[in-house]
Amino acid sequence: MFEHLFVFSLSLSLSLIAHSQHGRVKVKSTAQQEEEKRKEREKKLKVYLTVRDAIFKKRGNGELDDEALQLTQQLLSSNPDFATLWNYRREILLHLETIKEEEETQKLYEAELLFIESCLKMNPKSYGSWHHRGWVSSRLPRPDWTRELSLCDRCLSLDDRNFHCWDYRRLVVKASGVPVDQELQFTDRLIGSNFSNYSSWHYRSTLLPLLHPESGSEPAVCEEQLLKEYELVQNAFFTDPNDQSAWFYYRWLLGRAEREELISCVYASREGERVAVAFSKPVNVRHSCTSTLLVIMYEWRIPVSCVDQHVYKCSLLKYFWIHMNVPSNWCRDSATDQELFRSELSVEKTSVLQSELQSCTQLLELEPQNKWCVLTIILLMRALDPLGHEKETLAHFQTLKEVDPMRSSYYSDLCSKFMIENTILKMEYAEVRVFSLSDKNLSTLCHLDQLLLVTHINLSSNQLVTLPPQFSMLHCLEVLEADDNVIENLEGLYHLPKLEEVSLKNNRILYLSDLEPLASCPKLTRLDLRGNPVTKTANIQAELSQLLPSVTDLLL
Numbered sequence: 417m418f419e420h421l422f423v424f425s426l427s428l429s430l431s432l433i434a435h436s437q438h439g440r441v442k443v444k445s446t447a448q449q450e451e452e453k454r455k456e457r458e459k460k461l462k463v464y465l466t467v468r469d470a471i472f473k474k475r476g477n478g479e480l481d482d483e484a485l486q487l488t489q490q491l492l493s494s495n496p497d498f499a500t501l502w503n504y505r506r507e508i509l510l511h512l513e514t515i516k517e518e519e520e521t522q523k524l525y526e527a528e529l530l531f532i533e534s535c536l537k538m539n540p541k542s543y544g545s546w547h548h549r550g551w552v553s554s555r556l557p558r559p560d561w562t563r564e565l566s567l568c569d570r571c572l573s574l575d576d577r578n579f580h581c582w583d584y585r586r587l588v589v590k591a592s593g594v595p596v597d598q599e600l601q602f603t604d605r606l607i608g609s610n611f612s613n614y615s616s617w618h619y620r621s622t623l624l625p626l627l628h629p630e631s632g633s634e635p636a637v638c639e640e641q642l643l644k645e646y647e648l649v650q651n652a653f654f655t656d657p658n659d660q661s662a663w664f665y666y667r668w669l670l671g672r673a674e675r676e677e678l679i680s681c682v683y684a685s686r687e688g689e690r691v692a693v694a695f696s697k698p699v700n701v702r703h704s705c706t707s708t709l710l711v712i713m714y715e716w717r718i719p720v721s722c723v724d725q726h727v728y729k730c731s732l733l734k735y736f737w738i739h740m741n742v743p744s745n746w747c748r749d750s751a752t753d754q755e756l757f758r759s760e761l762s763v764e765k766t767s768v769l770q771s772e773l774q775s776c777t778q779l780l781e782l783e784p785q786n787k788w789c790v791l792t793i794i795l796l797m798r799a800l801d802p803l804g805h806e807k808e809t810l811a812h813f814q815t816l817k818e819v820d821p822m823r824s825s826y827y828s829d830l831c832s833k834f835m836i837e838n839t840i841l842k843m844e845y846a847e848v849r850v851f852s853l854s855d856k857n858l859s860t861l862c863h864l865d866q867l868l869l870v871t872h873i874n875l876s877s878n879q880l881v882t883l884p885p886q887f888s889m890l891h892c893l894e895v896l897e898a899d900d901n902v903i904e905n906l907e908g909l910y911h912l913p914k915l916e917e918v919s920l921k922n923n924r925i926l927y928l929s930d931l932e933p934l935a936s937c938p939k940l941t942r943l944d945l946r947g948n949p950v951t952k953t954a955n956i957q958a959e960l961s962q963l964l965p966s967v968t969d970l971l972l
């Protein structure tokens with residue numbers, strides 16, 4: 417309770433000075449001052465606790481009256497973060513609403529708004545006050561949204577990073593039906609006065625999809641507006657290349673173009689009684705009308721697991737096969753490189769991005785250490801031509817790690833992602849079942865859903881620490897090579913029905929228990945563990961033949 421006391425400390429300047437009888441100013445001794453301050457605090461604390469106890473008692477008795485309003489006001493005006501008291505006030509107000517005329521209710525809530533305003537003056541970032549204001553506004557018989565909006569304006573002009581106020585503003589805008597384009601002009605003004613306004617950029621990003629929706633269910637931004645936004649944001653970072661707010665917004669814009677929803681691959685195995693379907697982006701089974709396959713599955717009541725993921729697996733009902741008359745294994749994939757990791761760019765957009773890339777490259781000559789600029793160049797290159805720019809992209813990642821070593825592992829992961837994408841783009845998807853990602857400095861694995869049909873994978877000579885759970889999507893995998901990494905964990909080598917050979921030379925597998933997932937792979941016969949600490953375990957041979965009885969060819 418003591419932390420609430422700060423508000424009661426007296427205005428010290430007054431207590432420091434006392435007037436003597438002769439009208440001369442006499443400074444009190446320090447000890448005297450301390451003693452007086454202490455007494456004063458004690459007195460305030462007493463009052464505070466008395467009021468608090470009185471409030472709790474009234475609430476306990478279910479009293480919902482004006483006196484309770486006054487008492488809570490007394491405490492809240494000094495400590496607006498005392499959430500229980502706001503709750504109590506809401507109970508009281510709701511009760512008073514039932515016994516008062518509408519006109520009186522209006523007055524009551526208007527007074528409440530005034531009171532909250534005084535609390536916000538004391539602490540503009542008090543969550544309790546903003547929350548209560550939102551509640552009061554929603555109860556007010558005749559709300560004055562214009563006034564609320566200008567309150568937000570005033571508050572944001574004092575501190576544009578007050579996120580409680582931004583939240584409240586969104587609520588006001590929504591409730592009052594302020595046209596979104598008017599709000600957008602508001603951010604235009606803010607950005608015009610100073611580009612470095614993180615909150616305004618962010619607010620803009622929440623408004624744009626409302627104002628310029630692209631057809632389709634996803635919130636996106638239509639291309640015409642997108643092009644205008646590129647220009648605006650480019651002006652911003654050319655004016656101040658170190659201003660992070662504009663770069664963030666730019667990244668948001670670059671991520672706007674949505675990929676089309678496609679089935680990229682279907683795999684069905686009679687033997688395994690399973691079908692796996694990979695999509696170009698996460699789909700919601702229940703709302704997806706484009707994927708006929710899911711409709712079939714639904715009609716046939718084939719259970720579909722994991723909603724909103726890239727890959728669906730399900731067990732097949734036997735008659736599915738009889739009806740469909742498919743061969744024992746069947747697959748189809750339709751992915752082509754454009755569809756995979758970027759959306760089709762229109763000619764117009766391509767030329768805009770092209771000129772963006774040129775501008776950024778110029779900027780980089782002036783500001784070679786600017787990590788935002790480097791990162792944006794990488795993203796633009798990927799949007800335009802990921803394979804053509806691969807070499808430059810790698811060099812830029814090297815630069816990023818040098819100028820921003822603190823985020824080096826983030827850059828490694830991002831680079832890994834791009835390298836995997838490039839490798840997938842390079843393979844001729846329909847033909848290739850052998851996939852090599854060796855020697856690429858990979859620190860993480862992703863896009864495994866694109867590799868459903870791969871039978872051989874080479875992950876040797878990377879920096880991988882783990883084979884993640886998504887690895888268990890690779891139903892067709894027969895041979896896995898992952899030598900010379902720093903792998904400690906095999907959790908993804910789980911229930912792989914066709915896996916026969918695993919090579920894990922020179923990794924960091926420490927314990928026998930780390931190998932347990934392999935026991936769920938029925939066809940595993942060959943395992944190479946040379947150069948792992950686990951091989952030093954006592955009795956390792958016997959332990960392993962017990963854990964993995966199917967492995968006949970074990971290298972330790």
Ligand SMILES: *[C@@H]1O[C@H](CO)[C@@H](O)[C@H](O)[C@H]1NC(C)=O
Pocket residue numbers: 569572573574575576606609610612613616
């Ligand atoms: C950012 O926007 C607020 C919003 O009103 C504005 O008042 C403020 O001056 C802007 N910040 C800067 C640094 O210009």
Ligand SMILES: *[C@@H]1O[C@H](CO)[C@@H](O)[C@H](O)[C@H]1NC(C)=O
Pocket residue numbers: 610611612
């Ligand atoms: C814009 O805002 C930033 C951050 O608040 C401030 O450092 C900068 O001086 C402002 N620039 C101008 C021109 O007011």
Ligand SMILES: *[C@@H]1O[C@H](CO)[C@@H](O)[C@H](O)[C@H]1NC(C)=O
Pocket residue numbers: 854855874875876877897
């Ligand atoms: C896998 O990659 C490693 C490292 O590049 C290489 O030495 C090995 O020969 C590759 N395996 C196959 C089967 O090509």
Ligand SMILES: *[C@@H]1O[C@H](CO)[C@@H](O)[C@H](O)[C@H]1NC(C)=O
Pocket residue numbers: 810855856857
């Ligand atoms: C891997 O990283 C090292 C050091 O960062 C670098 O020298 C090497 O060129 C990278 N190799 C590849 C294939 O990117």
